Amino acid sequence: xxxxxxxxxxxxxxxxxxxxxxxxxxxxxxxxxxxxxxxxxxxxxxxxxxxxxxxxxxxxxxxxxxxxxxxxxxxxxxxxxxxxxxxxxxxxxxxxxxxxxxxxxxxxxxxxxxxxxxxxxxxxxxxxxxxxxxxxxxxxxxxxxxxxxxxxxxxxxxxxxxxxxxxxxxxxxxxxxxxxxxxxxxxxxxxxxxxxx
Amino acid sequence: xxxxxxxxxxxxxxxxxxxxxxxxxxxxxxxxxxxxxxxxxxxxxxxxxxxxxxxxxxxxxxxxxxxxxxxxxxxxxxxxxxxxxxxxxxxxxxxxxxxxxxxxxxxxxxxxxxxxxxxxxxxxxxxxxxxxxxxxxxxxxxxxxxxxxxxxxxxxxxxxxxxxxxxxxxxxxxxxxxxxxxxxxxxxxxxxxxxxxxxxxxxxxxxxxxxxxxxxxxxxxxxxxxxxxxxxxxxxxxxxxxxxxxxxxxxxxxxxxxxxxxx
Numbered sequence: 127x128x129x130x131x132x133x134x135x136x137x138x139x140x141x142x143x144x145x146x147x148x149x150x151x152x153x154x155x156x157x158x159x160x161x162x163x164x165x166x167x168x169x170x171x172x173x174x175x176x177x178x179x180x181x182x183x184x185x186x187x188x189x190x191x192x193x194x195x196x197x198x199x200x201x202x203x204x205x206x207x208x209x210x211x212x213x214x215x216x217x218x219x220x221x222x223x224x225x226x227x228x229x230x231x232x233x234x235x236x237x238x239x240x241x242x243x244x245x246x247x248x249x250x251x252x253x254x255x256x257x258x259x260x261x262x263x264x265x266x267x268x269x270x271x272x273x274x275x276x277x278x279x280x281x282x283x284x285x286x287x288x289x290x291x292x293x294x295x296x297x298x299x300x301x302x303x304x305x306x307x308x309x310x311x312x313x314x315x316x317x318x319x320x321x322x323x
Numbered sequence: 324x325x326x327x328x329x330x331x332x333x334x335x336x337x338x339x340x341x342x343x344x345x346x347x348x349x350x351x352x353x354x355x356x357x358x359x360x361x362x363x364x365x366x367x368x369x370x371x372x373x374x375x376x377x378x379x380x381x382x383x384x385x386x387x388x389x390x391x392x393x394x395x396x397x398x399x400x401x402x403x404x405x406x407x408x409x410x411x412x413x414x415x416x417x418x419x420x421x422x423x424x425x426x427x428x429x430x431x432x433x434x435x436x437x438x439x440x441x442x443x444x445x446x447x448x449x450x451x452x453x454x455x456x457x458x459x460x461x462x463x464x465x466x467x468x469x470x471x472x473x474x475x476x477x478x479x480x481x482x483x484x485x486x487x488x489x490x491x492x493x494x495x496x497x498x499x500x501x502x503x504x505x506x507x508x509x510x511x512x513x514x515x516x517x518x519x520x521x522x523x524x525x526x527x528x529x530x531x532x533x534x535x536x537x538x539x540x541x542x543x544x545x546x547x548x549x550x551x552x553x554x555x556x557x558x559x560x561x562x563x564x565x566x567x568x569x570x571x572x573x574x575x576x577x578x579x580x581x582x583x584x585x586x
Contacts, residue, residue, distance in 0.1 A: 129350070129436055131386040133428045136394055137420045148385070148395045150420070157558040157582050160444055162565035162575050207383070207395045240575060270562055308443035322441060 142211070144201055146316035149209040156208055157270045160304070164240045164290055168274050173258065174293040175223060178231045185223075187274070190258065193222040198257060200280040202287070203316040217259030217278055220251040223294070231296035235303060236277050239290040244303035245312065246279060246286055248296065255281060258291060283314040283321065348385065349373065353433045354408065360498050363414040363466065364426040370407055370437060378403035378473035379446035379553070382439030386421055396421040399470040399555070399581070400440065401501075403477045409437075412500050414466035445553065445581045447474040449481040457551050458486035460544045462564055464556020465493060468500050470581065471555065475508050488514040488550075490542045492534050492560065495522035516542040534560075536567045546572035555581040 142151060168187040175183045185193075198215040234251055236244050250256070259278040260267060267273030272289030279286045285305045306312050311320040351370035359365045376382075380403070385395045402410040415426040429435070450456060459478075461471040468491055478487050493499055496519065509515035518538055523531040544550040552573060554561050561582045568578055 129348075129387050129434075130389050131424075131435065132433050133430075134386040134388050134394075134424055136386070136388045136392045137423075141392065148393065150394065154584070156584060157562075159580055159582065161580055162569055162578050163562060164575065206397050270558065305444075309441060322438075 144211055145209050146203055147319050148207055148321075149203055149316065150207055152208040152210055155210060155271065156204065156206070158204065158206060158285075159270070159289065160242070161240060163269045165269055166239050166274055166290060171274055172292065173223075173275075175227055176293065176295040177227060177229050178296050178298055181227075183227060190218055190223070190275075191260070193218045195260070196257065198259075198278070198280075200278075202280050202284050205283040205285055205310065205314070205316075205321050209316075214263055215257070215259045215278055216261040217257030217275075219254060220256045220258070220294075221254065223258065224252070227296075229296045231298055233297045233300045235295045235297055235301060236286075236288040236291055237293040237295060238288045239292050242288055242290070242304050244277075244286050244288050245297075245301055245306060246282065247300070247313075250282070251279065251294075255279065259287075281315070283311075283316050285310060286314050347372075348436050348438050350434050351409070351437050353429055353431050353435065356429060356431050359412050359500050360414075362426070362498075363412055363500065365401075366411045366413065366425065366429065368409050368411065368435060368437070370409060373407045373409060374440070375405040376400055376403055376409070376440035377443075377446040377448060378477040379470040380440040380442045380473075381470070382409070382437050382441055384421060384425070385436040385438065386424060387436065394420050395438075397441070399473075401469050401472040401476075403473040404480070410472075412466070412469050412472070445470065445555070445579050447477065447553070449477065449483045450485050451481065451483070455551070456485065457549050458488070458544050460550040460552045461487070461489040462539075462543065462552065462554045462556075463489065463491045464554075464560035464564075465498065466500065467555035467557070467560070467581070467583070469555075471553070472501055472504075474553070475505070475513055479508055479511065479513070486514070486544070487512070488516070488542075488544055490516045490518065490539070492518040492520060492556070494520050495531075496524050518542070534564070536570070539564060539567050540571055543568070543571075546574075549574075549577065552578045553580075554578065557584045558582045 171187045173185045173190050201211045203209045256279040277288040277291045313320050349370050351368035354369045355367035381399045387393050398411050413425045416422045518534045519531045520533045561580050
């Protein structure tokens with residue numbers, strides 16, 4: 127560590143080992159969105175998986191939840207330097223959503239109501255690493271936090287956990303999503319500080 | 324995060340060498356530091372290898388203690404253009420770690436590590452570059468005015484013909500950032516409106532109070548003129564204002580937001 131900021135000693139000295147580099151623990155839950163919060167009624171909500179051949183599978187709100195909801199407790203890390211630890215979530219694992227869908231794709235574009243997109247390697251959505259989440263901290267997700275449903279990929283920076291998610295498109299190549307085109311890292315591992323390109 | 328569809332023309336992916344150049348930690352020297360309000364401070368930082376930035380972009384500041392402990396935060400940049408001097412206006416958060424240091428402790432001559440410029444979405448570029456003649460409505464809550472300073476300055480500097488209107492919501496007159504400069508810009512074409520939530524100036528025509536949908540309708544460029552809208556402020560403020568704008572007929576895709584804080 128060659129650089130030292132004159133006069134800085136730091137206030138929150140205890141360094142929690144669960145915090146990736148450059149992150150600060152928060153107790154509240156900051157909101158970051160590029161535009162207005164869409165209001166989506168679960169009666170109108172649907173979720174679509176599109177494979178690399180264009181084949182589509184659709185689920186209604188009740189159908190998707192009927193795939194089986196899991197309880198998850200996880201830390202989340204936002205690229206804007208805050209982390210929230212030990213957060214309880216509930217959602218359907220992506221494993222169950224993609225279980226019967228034949229694909230050779232390696233990448234996924236998540237799509238959201240409002241037009242947001244974000245790209246994630248397929249193998250990082252499987253094996254218990256990602257969910258479509260409906261609840262956090264014991265309550266239905268608020269719209270500004272992505273309700274009624276958002277993607278939950280807690281091992282990547284939280285812009286990958288697309289709010290208001292309504293579909294996954296399986297892709298052969300790794301195309302950049304919304305923030306990735308606007309300067310954020312294609313991958314986004316908080317432990318490697320993959321914030322920007 | 325959510326957003327209207329991306330306009331691919333706005334963005335591009337950098338190759339590796341450009342990426343390294345763009346995301347390096349840079350060292351800047353504080354060349355000016357003065358109080359902005361009773362709780363905020365304006366800093367001018369000279370960064371010799373600053374590549375320039377668009378109006379509305381932000382940067383990360385990293386502070387390092389002698390034992391290696393570090394803290395990082397993001398701040399909007401109040402300046403734009405090709406120069407190597409960048410300007411920040413930092414509001415001190417009561418329980419903060421980086422903002423109290425920047426507001427109270429940092430001195431002219433000190434060096435700071437910076438990362439940026441960052442963000443390619445919440446930006447304004449002159450009509451000469453975008454060929455977009457739609458009027459622009461800026462709506463700031465408190466210190467959310469900082470990226471808009473960069474925008475109104477760039478707009479004035481470019482003598483840009485785009486109609487610009489800034490609605491600035493603050494608690495009280497003493498909380499206004501850049502009062503003098505905004506007043507000057509308002510005399511030269513910027514349409515500037517204030518909403519005071521706690522205390523209004525004594526000669527103010529309406530009592531102080533939180534912004535209402537009616538006030539917003541009165542102060543914002545109407546949806547019929549299809550303005551591009553930028554909103555920056557606390558999460559509660561942005562949620563409220565963006566929701567009302569949708570109700571007033573603005574298209575979700577015409578509204579860009581930047582928020583700070585939790586709820």
